Amino acid sequence: MMQFTCPHCGPRAQAEFVYERTVDSVVPLDASPEDAMATLFTRNNPRGVDDEIWRHTYGCRAWMVVTRHRVTNEIIAIRAVGPEALS
Amino acid sequence: MINFSFDGKNYTAEEGDTLAAALLRNGIGLVGRSFKYHRPRGIMTAGIEEPNALVTIGTGGRTEPNTRATDVFVYEGLVAKSQNRWPNLSFDVGSILGLAAPILSAGFYYKTFFGSAKRWMLYEYFIRKAAGLGNAPTVADPDRFSQRAAFCDVLVVGAGPAGMQAAVDAAEAGKRVILVEQDSILAPSLVRDPQEQDAAWISATAGRIRAANGLILTRTTASGYWEHDLVTLTQRISEPGQIPAHGVAQRLWHVRAGHVILATGSIERPMAFAHNDRPGVMLSQAVRTYVSRFGVIPGKRVVIATNNDDAYKTALALADSGTQVVAILDARPAPAGEDSGFRVYNNAVPLSTKGARHCLTNVSALVDGKPISFDADLLAVSGGFTPVVHLHMQAGGTLDWNDAAQAFIPATSRQNVTTIGGGADPQPIFKMVPVSPPKKSFIDFQNDVTLADVDLAWAEGYRSVEHLKRYTTLGMATDQGKLSNMAALGRLAEKQGVAIPEAGLTTFRPPYTPVTMGLLAGAGAKDAGAHVRQLALYQLHAEKNPIWQPLGYWFRPRAYPTDGETLAQAALREAKAVRTTVGMTDVSTLAKFEVSGPDAAAFLEIICATTVSKLAVGRGRYTFMLREDGLVFDDGTVWRLEENRYLLTSSTGGADRMATHISYVRQYLCPHLRISAVNVQEHHAGIAIAGPKAKAVLAALIGEEPPRHMSTVPAVIGGVPVIILAASYSGERAFEIYVEANKAATVWVACESQTTAQGGTLYGLEAMEFLRIEKGHLVVGGEVDGRMTPHDLALDKMLNKAGDFIGASGLSRPALAEPGRRQLVGLEAITGDIPEGAMLVTGEGTSPQGHVSAAAFRVLAGGSIALGQLTDGFARHGEELIASSPTRGQQARVRVVAPHFYDAAGERYRD
Numbered sequence: 001m002m003q004f005t006c007p008h009c010g011p012r013a014q015a016e017f018v019y020e021r022t023v024d025s026v027v028p029l030d031a032s033p034e035d036a037m038a039t040l041f042t043r044n045n046p047r048g049v050d051d052e053i054w055r056h057t058y059g060c061r062a063w064m065v066v067t068r069h070r071v072t073n074e075i076i077a078i079r080a081v082g083p084e085a086l087s
Numbered sequence: 088m089i090n091f092s093f094d095g096k097n098y099t100a101e102e103g104d105t106l107a108a109a110l111l112r113n114g115i116g117l118v119g120r121s122f123k124y125h126r127p128r129g130i131m132t133a134g135i136e137e138p139n140a141l142v143t144i145g146t147g148g149r150t151e152p153n154t155r156a157t158d159v160f161v162y163e164g165l166v167a168k169s170q171n172r173w174p175n176l177s178f179d180v181g182s183i184l185g186l187a188a189p190i191l192s193a194g195f196y197y198k199t200f201f202g203s204a205k206r207w208m209l210y211e212y213f214i215r216k217a218a219g220l221g222n223a224p225t226v227a228d229p230d231r232f233s234q235r236a237a238f239c240d241v242l243v244v245g246a247g248p249a250g251m252q253a254a255v256d257a258a259e260a261g262k263r264v265i266l267v268e269q270d271s272i273l274a275p276s277l278v279r280d281p282q283e284q285d286a287a288w289i290s291a292t293a294g295r296i297r298a299a300n301g302l303i304l305t306r307t308t309a310s311g312y313w314e315h316d317l318v319t320l321t322q323r324i325s326e327p328g329q330i331p332a333h334g335v336a337q338r339l340w341h342v343r344a345g346h347v348i349l350a351t352g353s354i355e356r357p358m359a360f361a362h363n364d365r366p367g368v369m370l371s372q373a374v375r376t377y378v379s380r381f382g383v384i385p386g387k388r389v390v391i392a393t394n395n396d397d398a399y400k401t402a403l404a405l406a407d408s409g410t411q412v413v414a415i416l417d418a419r420p421a422p423a424g425e426d427s428g429f430r431v432y433n434n435a436v437p438l439s440t441k442g443a444r445h446c447l448t449n450v451s452a453l454v455d456g457k458p459i460s461f462d463a464d465l466l467a468v469s470g471g472f473t474p475v476v477h478l479h480m481q482a483g484g485t486l487d488w489n490d491a492a493q494a495f496i497p498a499t500s501r502q503n504v505t506t507i508g509g510g511a512d513p514q515p516i517f518k519m520v521p522v523s524p525p526k527k528s529f530i531d532f533q534n535d536v537t538l539a540d541v542d543l544a545w546a547e548g549y550r551s552v553e554h555l556k557r558y559t560t561l562g563m564a565t566d567q568g569k570l571s572n573m574a575a576l577g578r579l580a581e582k583q584g585v586a587i588p589e590a591g592l593t594t595f596r597p598p599y600t601p602v603t604m605g606l607l608a609g610a611g612a613k614d615a616g617a618h619v620r621q622l623a624l625y626q627l628h629a630e631k632n633p634i635w636q637p638l639g640y641w642f643r644p645r646a647y648p649t650d651g652e653t654l655a656q657a658a659l660r661e662a663k664a665v666r667t668t669v670g671m672t673d674v675s676t677l678a679k680f681e682v683s684g685p686d687a688a689a690f691l692e693i694i695c696a697t698t699v700s701k702l703a704v705g706r707g708r709y710t711f712m713l714r715e716d717g718l719v720f721d722d723g724t725v726w727r728l729e730e731n732r733y734l735l736t737s738s739t740g741g742a743d744r745m746a747t748h749i750s751y752v753r754q755y756l757c758p759h760l761r762i763s764a765v766n767v768q769e770h771h772a773g774i775a776i777a778g779p780k781a782k783a784v785l786a787a788l789i790g791e792e793p794p795r796h797m798s799t800v801p802a803v804i805g806g807v808p809v810i811i812l813a814a815s816y817s818g819e820r821a822f823e824i825y826v827e828a829n830k831a832a833t834v835w836v837a838c839e840s841q842t843t844a845q846g847g848t849l850y851g852l853e854a855m856e857f858l859r860i861e862k863g864h865l866v867v868g869g870e871v872d873g874r875m876t877p878h879d880l881a882l883d884k885m886l887n888k889a890g891d892f893i894g895a896s897g898l899s900r901p902a903l904a905e906p907g908r909r910q911l912v913g914l915e916a917i918t919g920d921i922p923e924g925a926m927l928v929t930g931e932g933t934s935p936q937g938h939v940s941a942a943a944f945r946v947l948a949g950g951s952i953a954l955g956q957l958t959d960g961f962a963r964h965g966e967e968l969i970a971s972s973p974t975r976g977q978q979a980r981v982r983v984v985a986p987h988f989y990d991a992a993g994e995r996y997r998d
Contacts, residue, residue: 001315001317003314003317003343013317013341014314014834018747026756027715029757029891029893031896033897033900035896036715037716037896037900040897053755054746055751058745062754063751063755072501074501081754081755082753082755082758082979083754083759085760
């Protein structure tokens with residue numbers, strides 16, 4: 001079980017988090033139908049670093065982007081998202 | 088003196104004995120029968136790596152099969168039984184299988200299975216009876232298993248001299264330390280081989296660790312190394328089969344460590360020679376453990392076979408105990424070091440053993456190429472040392488090859504783990520090549536795999552070590568190849584003509600030693616999963632003793648039967664009350680979200696596929712939501728409570744995913760919007776009042792003219808502030824009353840009193856289902872099943888033409904507008920009652936063209952009706968079909984109609 005450092009709560013066990021999707025499979029609200037479907041159904045699955053959206057569901061419920069190496073599980077970065085993270 | 092029994096006979100043991108030590112103390116050498124050939128087997132080791140001495144411990148629900156006799160400490164009343172023998176251990180009918188060894192060689196299962204399925208069926212019965220380990224208990228385990236999370240700066244695995252030193256150093260440097268030892272005592276290797284660090288050092292060091300707030304856990308195995316330095320520990324609080332003193336039998340620890348120090352040492356290797364599995368052949372260090380730690384001498388005339396220095400310590404320990412060391416067979420060509428005083432043969436390797444009545448009697452050897460034999464009743468072997476690298480490898484580590492020790496040692500790791508002690512620096516050995524005939528030269532004792540099996544696998548083309556493992560079953564079962572892997576690798580490398588490191592390794596998977604399933608399930612095993620939540624109005628319902636129905640996380644009343652009514656009778660009576668007078672029901676579980684702020688309408692028009700911003704204050708509407716791919720996701724109502732404050736409702740069952748969806752859209756896609764979206768599902772309880780007299784009930788409750796259909800007003804009932812929503816699911820004039828959950832009882836009682844005064848009654852989910860089916864209203868999970876577009880559900884006229892909602896892009900895919908899609912239809916029975924879930928066919932033997940999603944009866948007029956999905960259904964009204972349910976053995980002739988069986992014009996909503 002991995003450990004993520006929630007930007008709001010600090011280090012917490014993976015069991016408190018729920019995976020949503022990778023950042024590159026986010027469908028922007030203004031996507032064209034072709035782009036939306038390409039984003040939804042033809043996804044990357046890199047053997048290496050990827051940006052993933054996770055939610056601290058069983059904690060503060062905030063969303064975050066976890067930059068993770070998918071082979072070694074090294075966590076390269078975690079950044080907060082949402083209104084509070086807007087500068 | 089401790090009393091225990093083995094195979095029904097009573098024996099005594101000394102305090103601190105393992106079962107293996109106690110059996111040897113009582114002169115019992117034959118402990119089990121081997122897995123495949125039923126060969127007699129004895130105790131080979133003194134540790135968790137024991138392949139042979141597997142016994143069943145305990146009785147009833149506390150039965151633990153396949154327990155290593157070397158890994159259970161004897162307690163008063165322990166009951167142990169040998170396994171895989173019939174009728175008894177010394178006379179085992181199954182041992183005749185040994186004669187059939189040629190047909191049970193490597194790949195036997197695969198060959199017969201591939202050869203003919205029929206033959207497999209024949210053999211399987213026989214094999215399952217004959218081959219195997221212990222039997223699982225058939226009654227529930229009465230014990231409790233607990234789980235605990237812990238954190239430390241340094242976790243030290245293995246309390247040998249290196250581990251204890253590392254632990255005390257870290258603890259005294261101010262680190263939070265946990266030290267774990269799988270044995271019942273600390274530093275068992277120092278008890279076996281007294282060195283400078285003696286018993287006083289052990290207790291002093293343990294005292295210093297504890298004084299520095301270190302935690303020491305014995306009988307605790309680090310069973311798995313997971314991501315980010317999480318190590319699971321399995322702690323035995325009671326022994327297998329023992330009644331726990333304080334209820335908890337075992338504890339599973341999840342330890343997140345800053346740094347993990349592995350001081351896990353090495354495991355001694357056996358040697359491969361003919362009949363090396365006979366009781367009386369034991370690992371050298373194990374012999375020393377029994378002699379020095381337990382005071383048990385497992386033989387009277389001992390031959391020692393070695394390829395290293397360590398075995399000489401065994402000779403010394405035996406000599407000290409007054410036991411005769413007949414000979415030391417040293418594989419090394421010339422004497423190493425000074426004269427030990429023993430009868431040492433160099434360039435000497437064991438060839439075979441002989442025995443009588445399951446006891447060793449003779450050892451033959453090859454000395455300088457010449458055979459020689461010795462009368463002996465114990466053969467102590469030391470084939471070198473295999474560092475315990477399991478946790479290091481589970482942590483994602485790499486290995487280096489140490490040629491002097493002929494062993495893999497830990498190299499790099501991607502986690503914070505270091506290996507110290509003997510495991511990092513194993514003793515040098517002399518490389519031996521087996522000389523005995525391979526047929527009875529066992530390398531995996533637990534799985535009855537011989538060198539000949541490895542050779543056969545090679546001859547049949549199995550080149551990879553992973554294939555070899557699966558083909559021969561080598562390295563499987565409780566010992567997971569702890570003794571056998573290196574021997575097999577050596578043989579494979581020899582066949583390949585490469586060095587051992589090039590032959591490859593199998594994967595080291597957790598757990599390191601077997602873990603009982605109850606421990607993994609933990610205390611939550613009995614009610615694992617989602618917890619049942621209680622309605623705010625639960626007590627008021629319970630007093631009426633309704634039939635309950637699970638819905639989402641809750642139980643809701645399905646019907647309130649009176650006077651011995653059946654469910655169907657009660658539901659029909661309740662539904663009729665709604666159609667003719669008035670009924671009330673608890674709708675508290677509906678998903679509810681309050682969305683407020685200047686951009687609230689804009690946000691809701693992203694979530695909802697209908698318009699929202701056109702609502703006037705105090706008005707509401709039906710709405711639905713799409714997934715990103717354009718299919719309908721959920722539906723509900725949206726209400727404009729104030730200028731910038733909305734209430735959105737959606738289905739009970741979809742509440743969690745809707746909450747996640749709203750949160751994702753708000754937090755990730757729309758962080759710039761000035762809104763707040765709050766889940767108020769359980770903040771408000773909800774009461775629905777429906778029927779021709781609902782308006783009168785409401786007027787009496789709130790003392791004013793109730794709002795017209797699809798309008799909302801705040802009001803006060805019984806002194807409690809409420810929100811009234813005039814919405815109808817039943818098809819009648821109806822209201823939903825939302826009230827703060829902890830004040831809901833007052834409002835419910837007031838509503839019930841007025842409803843009863845109007846001649847109405849309570850109704851449950853079953854009546855609600857009758858009413859909504861007749862009206863043609865949708866259910867998420869029924870008609871809305873994740874495969875339907877708004878058009879398929881005839882909702883497309885309500886779509887927001889501006890089209891900026893989630894799913895608009897997906898919905899514009901051309902394929903979703905093509906003919907041949909399933910569409911929502913109504914069905915009325917011509918003959919028979921329509922079975923729910925039935926498939927819709929045009930005739931006998933034709934392919935289904937749709938299905939029945941919900942079936943009911945017309946509440947007042949009677950007659951079987953249903954909602955369903957039918958290919959191109961909109962254009963097929965009037966067509967006759969068969970609704971067939973083979974699983975229920977029911978079918979009905981049906982006519983396709985519009986999905987509105989009651990008040991299609993919606994006149995009953997209006998005043």
